[in-house]
Structure formats: structure tokens, C-alpha cells
Amino acid sequence: MNNDGEKLIPINIEDEMKSAYIDYSMSVIVSRALPDVRDGMKPVHRRVLFGMYELGVMSNRAYKKSARIVGEVLGKYHPHGDSSVYDTMVRMAQPWSLRYMMVDGQGNYGSVDGDPPAAMRYTEARLQKISEEMLSDIDKETVDFQLNFDDTLQEPKVLPTRIPNLLVNGAAGIAVGMATNMAPHNLSEVLDGTIAYIDNNEISIDELITHVKAPDFPTGGTIYGYSGVREAFETGRGRIVIRAKSNFEVVNGRDCIIVTEIPYQVNKADMIMKTADLIKEGKLDGISEIRDESDRKGMRIVYVLKMDAVPNIVLNLLYKHTALQSSFSVNNIALVNGRPEQLNLKDLIKHFVDHRHDVVTRRTIYELRKAEERAHILEGYMKVIGTQDDLDRAIKIIRESATPDDARVGLMEAFDLSEIQARAILELRLRTLTGLEIDKIRAEYEELMKTIDYLKQVLESVELRMEIIKTELLEIKEKYGDERRSAIDYAGGDMNIEDLIPDEEMVLTISHMGYIKRTSLSEYRKQSRGGVGNRGATTRDEDFLEYMFIATNHQYMLFFTEKGKCFWMRVFEIPEGSKTSKGRAIQNLINIEPDDKVRAYIMTHNLMDEEYINNNFVVMVTKKGIVKKTSLEAYSRPRVNGINAITVREGDQLLEAKLTNGQSEIMIASLSGKAIRFEDEKVRPMGRTASGVRGINLGSEDNEVIGMIVITDKENETVLVVSEKGYGKRTSIEDYRITNRGGKGVTTLNITEKTGRLIAIQSVTDDDDLMIINKSGVTIRTGVKEMRVMGRATQGVRLINLKKNDEIAAVAKVAMEEEEEGENLTEEGLDTVNENLNPQDSDSNSIENSNLDTDSEESNDSEE
Numbered sequence: 001m002n003n004d005g006e007k008l009i010p011i012n013i014e015d016e017m018k019s020a021y022i023d024y025s026m027s028v029i030v031s032r033a034l035p036d037v038r039d040g041m042k043p044v045h046r047r048v049l050f051g052m053y054e055l056g057v058m059s060n061r062a063y064k065k066s067a068r069i070v071g072e073v074l075g076k077y078h079p080h081g082d083s084s085v086y087d088t089m090v091r092m093a094q095p096w097s098l099r100y101m102m103v104d105g106q107g108n109y110g111s112v113d114g115d116p117p118a119a120m121r122y123t124e125a126r127l128q129k130i131s132e133e134m135l136s137d138i139d140k141e142t143v144d145f146q147l148n149f150d151d152t153l154q155e156p157k158v159l160p161t162r163i164p165n166l167l168v169n170g171a172a173g174i175a176v177g178m179a180t181n182m183a184p185h186n187l188s189e190v191l192d193g194t195i196a197y198i199d200n201n202e203i204s205i206d207e208l209i210t211h212v213k214a215p216d217f218p219t220g221g222t223i224y225g226y227s228g229v230r231e232a233f234e235t236g237r238g239r240i241v242i243r244a245k246s247n248f249e250v251v252n253g254r255d256c257i258i259v260t261e262i263p264y265q266v267n268k269a270d271m272i273m274k275t276a277d278l279i280k281e282g283k284l285d286g287i288s289e290i291r292d293e294s295d296r297k298g299m300r301i302v303y304v305l306k307m308d309a310v311p312n313i314v315l316n317l318l319y320k321h322t323a324l325q326s327s328f329s330v331n332n333i334a335l336v337n338g339r340p341e342q343l344n345l346k347d348l349i350k351h352f353v354d355h356r357h358d359v360v361t362r363r364t365i366y367e368l369r370k371a372e373e374r375a376h377i378l379e380g381y382m383k384v385i386g387t388q389d390d391l392d393r394a395i396k397i398i399r400e401s402a403t404p405d406d407a408r409v410g411l412m413e414a415f416d417l418s419e420i421q422a423r424a425i426l427e428l429r430l431r432t433l434t435g436l437e438i439d440k441i442r443a444e445y446e447e448l449m450k451t452i453d454y455l456k457q458v459l460e461s462v463e464l465r466m467e468i469i470k471t472e473l474l475e476i477k478e479k480y481g482d483e484r485r486s487a488i489d490y491a492g493g494d495m496n497i498e499d500l501i502p503d504e505e506m507v508l509t510i511s512h513m514g515y516i517k518r519t520s521l522s523e524y525r526k527q528s529r530g531g532v533g534n535r536g537a538t539t540r541d542e543d544f545l546e547y548m549f550i551a552t553n554h555q556y557m558l559f560f561t562e563k564g565k566c567f568w569m570r571v572f573e574i575p576e577g578s579k580t581s582k583g584r585a586i587q588n589l590i591n592i593e594p595d596d597k598v599r600a601y602i603m604t605h606n607l608m609d610e611e612y613i614n615n616n617f618v619v620m621v622t623k624k625g626i627v628k629k630t631s632l633e634a635y636s637r638p639r640v641n642g643i644n645a646i647t648v649r650e651g652d653q654l655l656e657a658k659l660t661n662g663q664s665e666i667m668i669a670s671l672s673g674k675a676i677r678f679e680d681e682k683v684r685p686m687g688r689t690a691s692g693v694r695g696i697n698l699g700s701e702d703n704e705v706i707g708m709i710v711i712t713d714k715e716n717e718t719v720l721v722v723s724e725k726g727y728g729k730r731t732s733i734e735d736y737r738i739t740n741r742g743g744k745g746v747t748t749l750n751i752t753e754k755t756g757r758l759i760a761i762q763s764v765t766d767d768d769d770l771m772i773i774n775k776s777g778v779t780i781r782t783g784v785k786e787m788r789v790m791g792r793a794t795q796g797v798r799l800i801n802l803k804k805n806d807e808i809a810a811v812a813k814v815a816m817e818e819e820e821e822g823e824n825l826t827e828e829g830l831d832t833v834n835e836n837l838n839p840q841d842s843d844s845n846s847i848e849n850s851n852l853d854t855d856s857e858e859s860n861d862s863e864e
Contacts, residue, residue, distance in 0.1 A: 025176035033175035037334040038355035039159040040166025047077040063124035099184035113269035134161040160359040180333040183215035188481035220261035220485040232330035233345040244324040257303040263326035286314040368455040378445040380421025517583030560600040562653035566645035600657040628692030629683040647691040665711040669761040676745035677736040694742040707761040725756035729796030750795040760811040
């Protein structure tokens with residue numbers, strides 16, 4: 001006891017905190033954040049609808065001010081902030097928030113752009129017709145009521161809904177230690193599934209899915225992929241990917257992407273603003289303008305594309321980087337008998353059907369009681385006014401009684417009536433005593449007895465009650481059922497954008513200043529050796545084409561930069577250009593550093609194929625003759641900012657990278673016309689960050705490696721070398737003896753002032769064609785078969801007539817075509833390209849330009 005006589009009880013603060021927090025969390029779980037599985041509502045929603053029902057703002061009556069409704073709900077049932085009630089009511093009136101709106105709002109109720117609604121004093125509301133179905137039979141003792149917060153009024157614990165609202169409108173809420181996020185569904189589908197469950201309680205979820213196909217969002221969109229949907233239906237948890245609905249249009253001569261539906265719960269204005277920011281930052285290329293042309297007729301967002309952008313690829317980038325593709329994480333947690341439970345599709349339907357069964361049973365009991373009470377009164381009527389003599393006797397008793405109580409007692413004794421019957425007779429109007437009215441009473445009594453019999457049958461038969469539930473559900477479907485809004489792309493999760501792009505043969509070119517493009521191979525013509533060639537590309541002043549190679553749209557391309565970084569791309573992601581266009585800056589396509597430059601590439605097949613990536617290797621060579629081998633597996637998980645492929649030593653640069661199967665032979669050639677041949681196995685595999693081992697001894701400081709080839713078929717392949725002044729020759733591989741890596745190599749072309757220094761090395765067969773491109777942009781295609789195989793130390797033959805001071809920029813090979821001279825290549829004729837185009841054969845050759853003006857002639861070395 002303290003001085004004031006108060007009793008103090010010491011309590012452990014830890015225990016008090018625990019119990020207080022548990023009380024608080026249970027309160028949040030049960031009476032704030034989680035919906036009831038039966039009517040799918042949280043207390044605030046239930047109170048708003050019940051408050052409107054009590055106020056009489058039905059769908060066929062006049063609207064009432066929102067402030068009036070909020071005041072009613074606040075003062076009677078929900079003692080919290082007015083904003084919580086108004087916000088709830090507003091959401092129930094927004095067509096983009098609820099699949100089936102519960103409130104019919106008049107005035108400004110906000111927008112899909114996130115604009116707030118007008119204040120409650122300006123807006124009006126009434127119930128939607130469908131909400132009345134949620135409240136139907138509430139006055140027939142179908143649900144339990146509880147006292148409100150001040151114990152002065154009764155409010156329902158749950159609504160006797162005819163609508164499976166939890167499935168149809170979904171729910172979202174964050175409690176303490178748990179949350180719920182339930183997707184909306186199509187009413188027609190859910191009712192079909194519910195009826196199927198009533199017909200067969202043992203129905204499997206797979207069978208239910210044939211009725212309830214997937215969630216159906218109020219904003220439409222496309223559900224992309226089905227695995228998340230199936231998982232959510234089976235377990236109550238799953239991730240559903242939603243994509244915007246879009247199509248391509250040409251507006252004022254420009255390709256545009258038109259979006260007409262966006263994913264659920266995406267703020268349109270925010271999405272457009274964030275997309276614009278990504279474009280400014282250079283993360284989204286190909287879009288020149290975004291316009292929001294939405295109006296009261298519907299949504300229309302227009303993405304105007306740049307002239308050279310591919311709509312499919314831009315759309316894919318939008319899906320990847322913006323909210324045009326969003327995910328909805330399903331977590332079906334609801335209150336079952338006051339306890340939170342995670343529920344699958346069948347559980348949700350079962351609990352709704354159980355609730356409906358309970359409501360129908362209680363309604364039938366109520367109606368039976370009311371019918372029997374009425375029948376009891378009608379029986380009394382018929383006893384007293386059934387015949388004229390009885391009627392006269394009754395009137396006499398009433399007239400002779402001093403008080404109504406005396407009359408009641410007198411009637412009860414004379415006609416053997418109950419007190420209820422006697423009171424009813426005393427309250428009869430005189431007009432009831434006419435013959436016509438008496439006939440009506442008899443007819444009503446007969447009808448009532450039939451009703452009582454039927455209601456008793458209903459109470460005795462579960463099957464009959466279930467039939468009633470089914471009939472009512474079919475009525476609801478007839479009244480409110482509609483078509484799906486969200487389309488389902490079943491193949492979505494497995495389908496990639498390459499499925500939308502034909503797997504055509506392409507010529508890829510990269511210029512010295514970093515411009516890249518792909519052009520259909522059929523645009524190039526075939527000419528005889530020594531022809532002048534036709535124009536291949538327009539480049540900027542001082543720029544020239546440095547790389548050229550052949551690939552198919554679906555192949556993967558690895559870019560290797562001179563600093564030793566590797567970037568990853570699909571061929572179809574490279575912008576397409578005509579033969580004469582200059583292409584796009586490579587910096588816009590990959591996150592390359594400003595002072596770095598693409599030096600080599602590797603064309604691979606599917607990088608997701610484990611067997612493929614574990615049995616292939618990347619072999620790299622630097623200008624200073626360092627080689628390195630790494631498993632392709634190390635490059636199968638690229639990052640946006642690139643990954644390290646090799647640690648390049650000071651003063652060196654990565655020059656070339658090739659794909660090998662580990663059983664091949666490697667040849668490296670230098671500017672001075674030397675080449676070395678050694679086995680792939682001589683270079684052991686290393687990690688991505690290693691710097692490699694010596695591959696060729698260059699001998700002098702001004703000598704450099706110009707290229708590397710990988711030999712896999714010694715029987716048919718020959719070595720082709722080309723000099724910068726247009727000379728080239730084929731030599732048998734066996735002319736180069738196998739040595740250890742690190743030697744000086746042997747002469748591969750007799751370098752003179754006429755030939756210029758060595759510029760390219762390729763492995764070719766008679767089935768290949770050669771494509772040569774000059775710095776001036778001229779290209780020529782010629783058959784390798786026309787070139788005879790010569791010895792190692794000769795200077796070769798002229799491959800292309802060069803004008804003035806023009807020089808060769810790059811050499812690539814394609815499979816030979818049996819076409820007439822000058823004809824365009826056809827797609828049908830390209831079938832053999834892919835077979836002959838193994839990744840390690842698709843070689844581009846870089847040109848080192850720093851020493852091109854010094855045509856020093858090397859001496860004709862013998863083997864060393």
C-alpha cells in the first residue's frame with residue numbers, strides 16, 4: 001500500500017509488454033486487417049455497407065451526401081477516423097480498384113492516375129445493386145449480431161452474402177506478423193466453380209481450374225504464364241505476372257506501341273513518369289515520345305518509337321524495366337472461425353458454400369416460424385368467423401364485455417383460442433368480416449400450409465438446401481455475370497520474345513567508332529573474285545567498318561572489350577539497318593565504359609543449356625600474345641554492367657576471343673606474317689579474373705597479334721590469310737607444324753610493300769564464300785573454291801581491287817551459294833549457313849590501325 005491507500009502490484013515489464021502486444025496484434029488480426037472467409041469483408045467494409053443499408057440509400061433511391069453516410073457509420077459502428085471510413089467507401093466505388101463495385105458514387109472519386117477523390121462534403125453515394133445481394137435476408141435472423149462499441153445498437157458479425165465476395169473482389173491487408181493479398185476473380189467463373197463443388201464435394205483443384213481459370217483484374221491486362229496461377233490455386237500462395245495489353249500502330253508514319261490496359265494496382269501517371277526518367281538516363285532506348293491519350297472512353301498510352309527501333313524489342317524492354325509488367329503476389333489468408341488460415345481455391349469455395357448453407361438453414365427456420373405464427377392466427381380467424389353463427393356469437397361476447405381484457409378472455413373460453421389468436425381477432429377490422437375477405441383468409445391458410453410443408457422438407461433435406469443455394473447462385477450469375485477482362489497467356493512464362501522474331505541469317509557490322517547494325521544476308525550480292533564490289537555501308541567521316549560477321553537472330557552474342565570485359569546480348573536485340581545505314585552507337589546498347597572498345601565477340605547457342613556451357617570454352621588472345629582459356633559456363637550469368645573476362649596487363653589489350661570444345665587446335669597470327677599452331681589442351685582452363693599465359697613470342701615491340709583461329713576439322717579446313725592491300729592465299733593446315741605455345745611461329749605470308757602487312761586469318765573450306773569489306777564501306781563476296789591452296793611463304797593472289805589508298809577492314813566467311821552472278825541471295829539458299837557456321841568458325845577479325853601507315857616489309861623467315 002502506498003501513502004494514498006492505493007494498492008501497487010509489481011509487474012515484470014517484459015511480461016506486460018508481451019501480453020499487451022499479443023492483445024494488440026490479435027485485435028489487428030481479427031478486427032481490422034484480415035477479411036472474414038464467409039463474406040470476404042473486413043469490419044470497416046461491413047460497417048459501411050450495413051450503415052448505408054440502415055440509412056436506406058439503396059440502389060433505387062436517391063444519392064445521399066458521403067459526409068452523411070460517413071457520419072452514420074462513424075457514430076454508430078466504427079469509432080475511428082472519418083478518413084478511414086471515407087477512404088474505404090471511395091475504394092468500393094472505384095472501377096479500377098474493385099472488380100465488382102459495392103458503392104455507386106457520384107462526383108469525383110479519384111482516378112487511376114492516383115488523383116485523390118473530392119472531400120466527402122462534395123460527393124454522394126448509394127449502394128450498388130450487387131451490394132443488396134450481400135445484405136439480402138439480413139433481417140431474417142440469418143446471421144449473428146453483436147453490440148456496437150457503446151452497447152447501444154446491434155451490428156452484424158458477418159453479412160449473409162449471396163456473392164462469394166472474397167474470391168470475386170479479393171482483399172489486401174497487413175496485420176501484425178501476417179498479411180493477406182487476394183486476387184479478384186470473375187463472378188461467372190467463380191459461381192460455375194461453386195456449383196461444380198456443390199455437385200461434387202470431392203472435386204479436385206485441377207477440375208475447379210477448368211471453371212475458375214485465373215484471377216480477373218478490374219484493369220484487365222494479360223496474365224503472363226500460368227504456373228503462378230496454378231500454384232496460388234493449389235496452395236494459397238503464388239506469384240502472378242500481369243502484362244499490359246498493347247498493340248502496334250503506325251501514327252503519322254512512325255511506329256508506335258499503344259497500351260490500352262495496364263496491370264492491376266499500377267498508377268498510370270507514375271508509370272509514365274518513371275518510364276520518361278529511364279529514357280533520360282539512357283536505360284530505355286528506342287522511344288522518342290510518350291503521350292497519354294486516355295479519356296472517358298478508355299485508356300490509351302502512346303509510345304512513339306525512333307525510326308530505327310524494333311517495336312517488339314522496345315516492348316520487351318518496357319516489360320522488363322517498367323510497370324507495364326508487374327507481379328501480383330497471392331497470399332490467401334482469411335479468418336476462419338476467428339482464426340487466420342491460409343486457404344487454397346477449394347477451401348475458399350467450401351467456406352463460402354458452408355456459409356450459404358448456414359444462411360439458408362437459418363432463413364428457412366425463420367420463415368417457417370413466421371409461417372407457423374401466421375397460420376396459428378389464421379386458424380383463430382377461421383374458428384371465430386368461419387360461420388355466421390360463430391361470428392354472431394363472437395360479436396355478442398365483444399359487445400357485452402366491459403374491457404378489452406374481458407373480451408379476450410371471453411373469446412378464449414368460448415372458442416378455445418390462444419391468447420395470440422384472441423388478440424388478433426380483437427384487432428380485426430370490420431371489413432374483414434365480409435364474405436369475400438373470409439374466402440381470402442381460407443385461401444391464404446391453404447397456401448401457407450403448403451409453404452410450411454415445403455419449409456419443413458427443406459429443413460429435413462441437405463440436398464434440397466443445396467439445390468436452393470445453386471438456384472440462387474444461378475440467379476446471381478444471370479444478373480451480374482460478365483465476360484473476363486484479363487486475358488490469359490498460358491504459354492507466357494515459357495515464351496520468350498525470340499518466338500516473335502524469325503530466326504533469319506544476318507550480317508552484323510561494327511565500325512571503328514562503335515556503330516553496330518544487323519542487315520539481312522540476302523541484301524548482299526555475290527561477285528567474282530577481283531570485282532570492284534558494291535556499297536556496303538555509309539559511315540561517318542574518318543570512320544570505317546572494322547568487324548563483320550554472320551549470325552542468326554536467335555543466337556547469343558558475347559562482346560569482349562579491349563579492357564577485358566564481357567557483355568551479353570541476343571542478335572535480334574541489335575537494331576536492324578539497311579546495307580547503307582551507319583547503325584547505332586554500341587554505347588546505347590551495352591553499358592560499355594567511354595574509353596573502352598569492343599574488340600571481339602563470340603556467337604554462341606543457348607547459354608541456358610548446362611551441357612553446352614560446361615563442354616565449351618572461351619579462348620582469348622591479347623595484342624601482346626597472351627592466351628587464356630575459360631569455361632563458357634563462367635559467362636552464362638551476365639550482368640548489366642558486364643563481367644570481367646580477363647585481367648589485361650598494363651599496355652596490353654584484349655584482341656580476340658573464340659569458342660572451342662577443348663579438343664581443338666589454336667593458331668595465332670601476327671602483323672609480321674608469322675603464325676603459331678598449338679593444341680587447345682596446352683592452355684589449362686582458368687577463372688574469369690586470371691590474366692593468361694604466353695601464346696606467341698612476337699620478337700619485337702612493334703609486332704602485334706592480328707588474329708586467332710580455332711581448328712576443329714583438319715581434313716577439310718585450310719588457313720586463309722589476307723593482307724591489308726588486298727592479297728590473300730589458302731594454305732594447308734599441315735604446312736604449319738604443331739609446337740608448344742609461346743614460340744615465335746612460322747611464316748604464313750610473304751610480306752612485301754605490295755601486299756602490306758597481315759590483316760586477317762581465317763579457317764575456310766571449299767564450301768565457304770568470303771565476304772571482304774573495305775574501310776571505304778565497299779563489300780565483295782567471292783567463293784573460297786576459286787582460290788587454290790598454296791605454300792606457306794608465298795605472297796598469294798589479289799582478292800579485291802582496291803581504289804586509291806583504300807585498305808581491307810575485315811574479312812568474314814559465309815556458306816557458298818550456287819547463285820548466278822549479281823543475283824540477290826534468297827532465304828531458301830541459306831539453309832546450309834547455320835550448319836557450317838559453328839560458333840568457333842564465325843570469326844570477325846580486328847584490324848590494328850596504329851601501324852597501318854608503316855608498310856614495313858618483313859624478311860622471309862624460316863621456321864624457328
